Amino acid sequence: MNREAGHGQKGFSLIEMMVVVLILGIISAGIFVQLDMAQQRAFSEQVKLDNFQEARDFVDQFFRDVNQIGYPNSRMVDTASALWSPALAAPLINDNRMAIGLVKIDANEIRFEGDMNGDGVVQSVIYMASNGSGSCAWCLQRSQVDKVSADPLTGQSPPNWGTEVNDVLSNPIFSYFKADGTQVTTLPQDISTVGGAQIIASIKTIQVSLLIRNNAVLDPKTKQPIETTFQGEVSLNNCSMAASGAVMSCR
Numbered sequence: 168m169n170r171e172a173g174h175g176q177k178g179f180s181l182i183e184m185m186v187v188v189l190i191l192g193i194i195s196a197g198i199f200v201q202l203d204m205a206q207q208r209a210f211s212e213q214v215k216l217d218n219f220q221e222a223r224d225f226v227d228q229f230f231r232d233v234n235q236i237g238y239p240n241s242r243m244v245d246t247a248s249a250l251w252s253p254a255l256a257a258p259l260i261n262d263n264r265m266a267i268g269l270v271k272i273d274a275n276e277i278r279f280e281g282d283m284n285g286d287g288v289v290q291s292v293i294y295m296a297s298n299g300s301g302s303c304a305w306c307l308q309r310s311q312v313d314k315v316s317a318d319p320l321t322g323q324s325p326p327n328w329g330t331e332v333n334d335v336l337s338n339p340i341f342s343y344f345k346a347d348g349t350q351v352t353t354l355p356q357d358i359s360t361v362g363g364a365q366i367i368a369s370i371k372t373i374q375v376s377l378l379i380r381n382n383a384v385l386d387p388k389t390k391q392p393i394e395t396t397f398q399g400e401v402s403l404n405n406c407s408m409a410a411s412g413a414v415m416s417c418r
Contacts (some may be wrong), residue, residue: 182350191403211386214393218379222397225307226375227330230401233373235281237268237288237406260358263289263314267352268407269367270319274339275357289314291323296340307332320357337378346371368407375399
């Protein structure tokens with residue numbers, strides 16, 4: 168009787184086992200695909216976060232620098248310098264103890280002077296996109312060197328570049344506005360001419376716009392390079408020594 172009962176039991180056939188294995192394989196593959204997609208999304212979001220933080224750190228640094236533009240200024244010790252003229256301003260502009268404020272403005276470059284470290288030493292600062300040191304194809308760089316007694320535009324020490332933001336595609340990065348809200352559209356401008364100096368002396372607000380694209384990382388959904396945007400705006404006490412009749416809060 169036991170033998171007869173044993174003969175009545177049935178197991179899985181080879182085909183049934185293969186079907187089960189196939190189904191499990193399909194389910195496992197689907198799970199691994201979803202895990203891989205989740206990892207890609209997590210990585211792309213981390214890249215976006217890193218780019219955003221990098222841009223934010225840059226803007227914070229830029230805003231701190233802008234707050235020091237034009238300090239210490241010659242008007243603190245010589246009220247006659249409030250009336251700009253090449254003969255009067257030249258020795259003061261070149262003096263390494265005095266910061267003349269904005270030196271040059273452009274769509275992707277800005278130069279200015281000020282006591283950046285708060286130690287009484289005036290520095291010459293440059294922000295420049297793409298080809299600052301020539302070591303990176305798409306980057307925004309910053310240079311800070313102690314001012315020497317020479318022309319602020321052409322006579323300063325060689326820049327000491329440090330990269331602030333990589334993979335920058337913005338153009339323009341910097342936009343400039345006067346106190347009445349009018350945008351300065353004719354760029355570049357610098358202090359080498361009376362007209363350029365007058366325009367520079369009228370700048371009240373600087374806007375920063377960054378578009379960062381990492382071509383090495385693709386978005387899992389769109390299959391396009393990761394992009395991050397960041398914008399900021401800062402008002403400055405424009406202490407430019409190049410002013411003549413311009414309204415400035417530090418006069």
